[in-house]
Amino acid sequence: MESEDKTLLEVRNVTVERPAGLGERRIGLRRVSMTLRQGEILVLAGETGSGKSLLARLIVGAAGPQVKPLGGTILFEGRDLLRMRARDLQQVRRSSISMVTGDSIAQVNPDCCVRQWLRDCLRLTRRPRELASEKAWSDYFHSVGIVEPEQILSKPMGDLSSMLLKRLLVMKAIISRSRLLICDDATSGLDRIAEAQFIELLCQIREELGLSILMTLGSLRGVERFADQVAVFYEGGILEAGPARELLEAPQFAYTREFLACEPRLSDLPRELSTISREAAREAEEAIHEASSSLDGGTV
Amino acid sequence: MARLFLQSLLVALIRFAAAGIALIMLIEVVYCVIGRTDRHVWLPESYGPVPAELTTRPVNWSGLLRDRAAASLPVMLVSLTGVLLIGGAWGTLGARLRRFRGTSLLGAPFSIFACVPGFWFVILVAIYSYFQWKRPGFANELVVERGPDILTWWHISVVALPAMAAGVAWQIRAVSTVLEKEAARPYLRGLFIAGYSDEDIFYRNVFRRALPSLLALSDRTLSCLAGSLVCLEYAFRYPGIGSLLVESVKLGSYGGILVSALSMAAFVSLCVAVSECVARLVKPEGFSS
Amino acid sequence: MNRRNSKVIHLLRLFMARIWQIRRVILLVIPYLFLLSWLFLADSRMDVRPGVIYEVPDVPAWEKPDKAHWFGTTGNGVDLFELSRLAMATSVSVAVVTTSLGIGLALLLTMLFVFDPGERRFDLLNAVSRAGFVMPSMVFLVILTGASGGSLVIAISGLILVIAFHLCPVMAEWFKEGESGFDVVSGYALGLSRREIVINRVLPKVLRRLIGVFASLVPVVVMAEMALSFMGLTGDRLSCGAMIAYGQDLIIEAPWMSIYPGIMASLVVLALTLLGWRVSAALRTGTLPRLF
Numbered sequence: 001m002e003s004e005d006k007t008l009l010e011v012r013n014v015t016v017e018r019p020a021g022l023g024e025r026r027i028g029l030r031r032v033s034m035t036l037r038q039g040e041i042l043v044l045a046g047e048t049g050s051g052k053s054l055l056a057r058l059i060v061g062a063a064g065p066q067v068k069p070l071g072g073t074i075l076f077e078g079r080d081l082l083r084m085r086a087r088d089l090q091q092v093r094r095s096s097i098s099m100v101t102g103d104s105i106a107q108v109n110p111d112c113c114v115r116q117w118l119r120d121c122l123r124l125t126r127r128p129r130e131l132a133s134e135k136a137w138s139d140y141f142h143s144v145g146i147v148e149p150e151q152i153l154s155k156p157m158g159d160l161s162s163m164l165l166k167r168l169l170v171m172k173a174i175i176s177r178s179r180l181l182i183c184d185d186a187t188s189g190l191d192r193i194a195e196a197q198f199i200e201l202l203c204q205i206r207e208e209l210g211l212s213i214l215m216t217l218g219s220l221r222g223v224e225r226f227a228d229q230v231a232v233f234y235e236g237g238i239l240e241a242g243p244a245r246e247l248l249e250a251p252q253f254a255y256t257r258e259f260l261a262c263e264p265r266l267s268d269l270p271r272e273l274s275t276i277s278r279e280a281a282r283e284a285e286e287a288i289h290e291a292s293s294s295l296d297g298g299t300v
Numbered sequence: 301m302a303r304l305f306l307q308s309l310l311v312a313l314i315r316f317a318a319a320g321i322a323l324i325m326l327i328e329v330v331y332c333v334i335g336r337t338d339r340h341v342w343l344p345e346s347y348g349p350v351p352a353e354l355t356t357r358p359v360n361w362s363g364l365l366r367d368r369a370a371a372s373l374p375v376m377l378v379s380l381t382g383v384l385l386i387g388g389a390w391g392t393l394g395a396r397l398r399r400f401r402g403t404s405l406l407g408a409p410f411s412i413f414a415c416v417p418g419f420w421f422v423i424l425v426a427i428y429s430y431f432q433w434k435r436p437g438f439a440n441e442l443v444v445e446r447g448p449d450i451l452t453w454w455h456i457s458v459v460a461l462p463a464m465a466a467g468v469a470w471q472i473r474a475v476s477t478v479l480e481k482e483a484a485r486p487y488l489r490g491l492f493i494a495g496y497s498d499e500d501i502f503y504r505n506v507f508r509r510a511l512p513s514l515l516a517l518s519d520r521t522l523s524c525l526a527g528s529l530v531c532l533e534y535a536f537r538y539p540g541i542g543s544l545l546v547e548s549v550k551l552g553s554y555g556g557i558l559v560s561a562l563s564m565a566a567f568v569s570l571c572v573a574v575s576e577c578v579a580r581l582v583k584p585e586g587f588s589s
Numbered sequence: 590m591n592r593r594n595s596k597v598i599h600l601l602r603l604f605m606a607r608i609w610q611i612r613r614v615i616l617l618v619i620p621y622l623f624l625l626s627w628l629f630l631a632d633s634r635m636d637v638r639p640g641v642i643y644e645v646p647d648v649p650a651w652e653k654p655d656k657a658h659w660f661g662t663t664g665n666g667v668d669l670f671e672l673s674r675l676a677m678a679t680s681v682s683v684a685v686v687t688t689s690l691g692i693g694l695a696l697l698l699t700m701l702f703v704f705d706p707g708e709r710r711f712d713l714l715n716a717v718s719r720a721g722f723v724m725p726s727m728v729f730l731v732i733l734t735g736a737s738g739g740s741l742v743i744a745i746s747g748l749i750l751v752i753a754f755h756l757c758p759v760m761a762e763w764f765k766e767g768e769s770g771f772d773v774v775s776g777y778a779l780g781l782s783r784r785e786i787v788i789n790r791v792l793p794k795v796l797r798r799l800i801g802v803f804a805s806l807v808p809v810v811v812m813a814e815m816a817l818s819f820m821g822l823t824g825d826r827l828s829c830g831a832m833i834a835y836g837q838d839l840i841i842e843a844p845w846m847s848i849y850p851g852i853m854a855s856l857v858v859l860a861l862t863l864l865g866w867r868v869s870a871a872l873r874t875g876t877l878p879r880l881f
């Protein structure tokens with residue numbers, strides 16, 4: 001059993017309400033509990049709208065003013081992020097937690113050149129003197145796989161490719177000495193090769209720097225190769241969770257089995273693509289609602 | 301930079317020429333086609349010396365232009381400075397505080413004042429001036445002693461005020477709209493997640509990106525300010541370019557109309573050229589269409 | 590057991606739901622109608638030529654404002670309050686007609702270019718508009734109305750042209766925005782012609798904004814019309830501007846003759862402006878360019 005000293009992020013019974021259109025409100029997260037230890041990769045997998053991105057944004061405090069926490073805590077290094085002052089949370093975002101999203105261009109000012117963007121990052125992390133010279137940046141560029149950085153320094157961020165932007169965002173996490181990197185659907189929009197390269201980069205920085213990574217993904221394909229823990233989301237709650245290999249080899253719920261089987265393989269053609277069956281969805285819904293009404297909830 | 305300025309100047313010249321041609325055609329259509337006179341605009345005999353009603357001393361057209369422009373220019377500069385500074389600053393503040401509902405009231409005093417017809421404001425000033433200071437309140441040479449400079453500046457300010465109020469009211473809303481539109485872009489959430497402060501996000505990113513659009517607003521401001529002075533100078537009996545236009549139209553003096561309208565067009569063209577230059581320096585990608 | 594509501598009740602419910610959705614617009618239209626009806630209930634039997642009304646006889650019969658005559662009377666004993674109301678009604682009618690026709694002309698001119706599929710289809714409109722900034726609209730109106738001898742038709746035509754000139758680039762921008770929606774993309778995917786897409790999918794979005802444009806522009810045109818009549822460029826026709834101009838000569842003997850028509854004009858324009866802003870905000874019209 002890992003000692004609790006190495007726990008970096010702990011989500012305890014978080015329940016959150018969100019707007020659902022036409023003035024209605026719905027439960028976005030149902031008594032979600034999970035733990036992320038240092039140097040670990042935790043994957044949150046689930047369908048679109050299951051609440052995994054909402055949890056990711058809630059951790060960085062970017063869920064929006066209309067999302068209201070109804071209960072629970074999110075402890076990051078022992079401090080409750082849900083009850084932190086805005087200024088303190090801003091400091092956490094600057095130095096301790098970084099985020100890479102699927103739409104990387106929406107994370108940067110498209111008109112700003114790379115050089116200026118890096119200087120802004122250094123200013124935010126209060127390391128401008130340490131890395132004042134551009135030569136000092138070269139190690140960081142190489143650590144994220146950017147081979148000829150001088151070619152991109154003057155380019156506007158909006159002109160860079162999606163993969164290059166993600167590399168730069170990971171580099172920013174390294175420069176700011178973040179302890180947690182949240183990748184919210186970061187592999188969407190990448191081709192298979194780029195996706196593999198990005199995951200390889202994440203594993204590499206996890207090994208070298210001990211960075212903890214929380215990833216949200218829309219499928220369970222291949223997660224056993226890099227993830228330590230996996231949590232399957234369904235309708236705002238965690239259906240089941242555990243070590244990646246164990247969960248994928250012997251999932252507890254039919255939903256998880258069918259979710260895993262949804263990925264079409266070449267050998268499966270020609271036949272109809274698989275979807276989640278009604279029985280599996282019903283079983284998952286009952287489990288979630290039962291878990292959310294009990295004291296323990298779904299826990300990693 | 302010199303090339304940039306010359307390009308802007310060339311475009312300004314083309315626009316000025318187009319305005320001049322349109323003006324000549326307008327005079328011809330209105331006076332000769334609708335008014336059915338024989339005084340065609342291209343005939344030299346349609347022009348003559350400066351009519352006595354337009355000036356108090358013997359002067360030629362260039363002298364008249366000099367006198368009137370010297371009176372109008374300070375008014376234009378005072379009102380333009382007020383509009384750009386107050387309107388720009390208030391509008392930026394309104395956008396910066398957009399999360400607070402009361403910010404829409406920031407421009408309320410100017411908007412209310414802009415609903416007051418400027419020529420009626422003149423009447424109030426004239427009445428106040430007469431009953432309070434025991435002097436007739438209008439600004440023409442016959443009734444106002446050209447005494448200390450402060451009186452001249454008082455008249456300049458009072459003429460500029462109604463034009464400025466209407467300009468400020470519109471400028472506040474336009475600047476706020478441009479900045480709020482820019483502040484709604486998706487990349488700002490990414491900057492927020494990265495830990496940028498509100499001030500960083502607004503001033504270093506939103507304001508910077510919106511600067512070319514804000515500069516483009518000044519084109520219309522200039523044109524409308526020049527137009528509003530036409531009525532205000534006439535109302536105040538202020539001897540400027542605007543009142544010259546109205547008096548010339550009433551007299552049917554082609555020379556006066558051309559001198560006044562073209563000088564306003566030249567001023568606006570030059571200022572628009574300068575603002576386009578500045579906009580291109582801020583964003584070198586090219587002119588706005 | 591499922592019970593189906595009768596069709597009448599269902600339609601009634603639908604109607605009430607629609608009314609509830611547009612309740613804010615209805616709340617704004619009611620004061621509009623009240624204001625306009627109050628203005629147009631002015632006694633129109635009075636002689637409406639200001640030259641006659643403001644003629645000062647040898648022994649002026651004017652009265653200061655009192656309980657019987659809130660705004661006082663003119664030299665001929667005509668009640669200034671009723672006169673101001675009639676003058677505002679005239680200005681507002683001119684503004685309503687002018688604004689409607691101006692918006693219609695702008696729409697027609699823009700529609701000439703809308704069916705062209707090219708990216709730069711509105712370049713000519715934008716180029717003409719940018720060149721036209723150089724000559725202020727008020728200069729154009731002063732020359733047009735002053736030189737034509739104060740004809741109301743010429744004045745209205747000039748205002749219509751100014752409105753159309755300034756609105757064309759704005760409408761062009763709205764058409765461009767409307768064409769970026771998913772419904773347009775799906776229309777192309779379904780094989781609809783450009784004409785069908787523009788008329789059925791893009792044009793309704795633009796038309797919805799025009800009510801807000803109308804509401805915002807009416808007070809602006811009222812002010813412009815009053816400015817032209819103040820300068821004496823719209824002939825001997827009753828307007829608050831003309832009343833203030835005539836009253837300017839009597840500011841010492843009878844200051845109420847220029848003060849109170851101005852108060853009436855300011856309050857009506859303020860009311861129309863505030864209503865116009867609320868309507869355009871409710872319909873999400875956006876900020877319009879400044880015309881004068």
